[in-house]
Amino acid sequence: MTRVALGVSYSGQGYNGWQSQPSGNTIQDKLEAALSRFAAQPVHTLCAGRTDAGVHGLMQVVHFDTPLNRTPSSWVRGTNTFLPTDIAVQWARPVPDGFHARASAVARRYAYVLLQSPVRPSVDAGRVGWVFQPLDHGAMQQAADHLLGEHDFTSFRASACQAHTPVKTLHRITITRRGADAVAQAPCYWRFEFEANAFLHHMIRNIMGCLIAVGQGSRPPAWMAQVLAARSRDAAAPTFSPDGLYFLGPVYDAAWGLPDRTPAYDWLP
Structure with missing residues (x-):
């Protein structure tokens, strides 16, 4: 199994927050559906911090475990193919098993x-x-x-x-x-x-x-x-x-080697 971390940006206007709900109208639901379609198998994610309905994310970070061996750019472009236009994976990185999107954030x-x-x-x-x-x-x-x-x-x-x-x-x-x-x-x-x-x-x-x-x-x-x-x-x-x-994103120890900003930082007033 490989652990993969993703940086995700989204407009929260049309969604009921981050966390999965029976309605399916959350950022997590849309992301996991897109990942599962791209991977052709169920993918479940854990995030750095849940956001409420209407709240936006510039760099939400999630991680998931997968048996697939795909390049970071493949995870980005492949997943974005199946996402709504107001949600986009910005980057992907393989990370050690000890990394946890929430618990590793300082x-x-x-x-x-x-x-x-x-x-x-x-x-x-x-x-x-x-x-x-x-x-x-x-x-x-x-x-x-x-x-x-x-x-x-x-x-x-x-x-x-x-x-x-x-x-x-x-x-x-x-x-x-x-x-x-x-x-x-x-x-x-x-x-x-x-x-x-x-x-x-x-x-x-x-x-x-x-x-x-x-x-x-x-x-x-x-x-x-x-x-x-x-x-x-x-x-x-x-x-x-x-x-x-x-949500500008979590802060991690530099040893994890993860990006700390996305292009959206330069757009936000």
């Missing part, structure tokens, strides 16, 4: 892309979140800094979360603004980038709701520390839209 990365504009999104509808009020960059970054390090993130955890513990370590939250920097109320895009050892269900979308509340001035930056300390979902803002959330 961190995970997400980005949230947000449009600030008086007018709702059009060509990027479903691919960006949206606010129509101006945001305060400095206030949001101050609020975000309260979350860095190891904490109990119960306040940002969905009720359906299946994680064994709410304690996670947030390594980085970076907030950047693209366009019209000199005019506070001009339309622009914001990019919020998160890196942690792992994330809870809806954790980023719940953090985003709080960051936007701070950015719009309805809460002070110090409120984020109060929400964190409360360890209660009721203390935080409502869950924000999934539309602008992108």
Whole structure:
């Protein structure tokens, strides 16, 4: 048996999340169906991190075991032949048996892309979140800094979360603004980038709701520390839209020799 790792990108708009469901309308269902057709036998995958309905993936990583001996380019092109146009395998690599897409990841990365504009999104509808009020960059970054390090993130955890513990370590939250920097109320895009050892269900979308509340001035930056300390979902803002959330991919030790980015990184605002 050979263990193969794949890097997969997808638009989550038309799917019920990553994890397989009876409906068959998930990214995992579509990928496994395509792999099985190409391999002419059932193929089952394990992923680095499950994404919710509407959430996009720039470099989801999966692995599977197969008795077939095929080149990496063959796995890419052959599988993509049977995938919908909004899902694509970006790369394939043979990996040692000790590699595990989820367990071998030392961190995970997400980005949230947000449009600030008086007018709702059009060509990027479903691919960006949206606010129509101006945001305060400095206030949001101050609020975000309260979350860095190891904490109990119960306040940002969905009720359906299946994680064994709410304690996670947030390594980085970076907030950047693209366009019209000199005019506070001009339309622009914001990019919020998160890196942690792992994330809870809806954790980023719940953090985003709080960051936007701070950015719009309805809460002070110090409120984020109060929400964190409360360890209660009721203390935080409502869950924000999934539309602008992108799974950038897991982080692995360089010894595995896997790519750490795809071309889509250069397209994302």
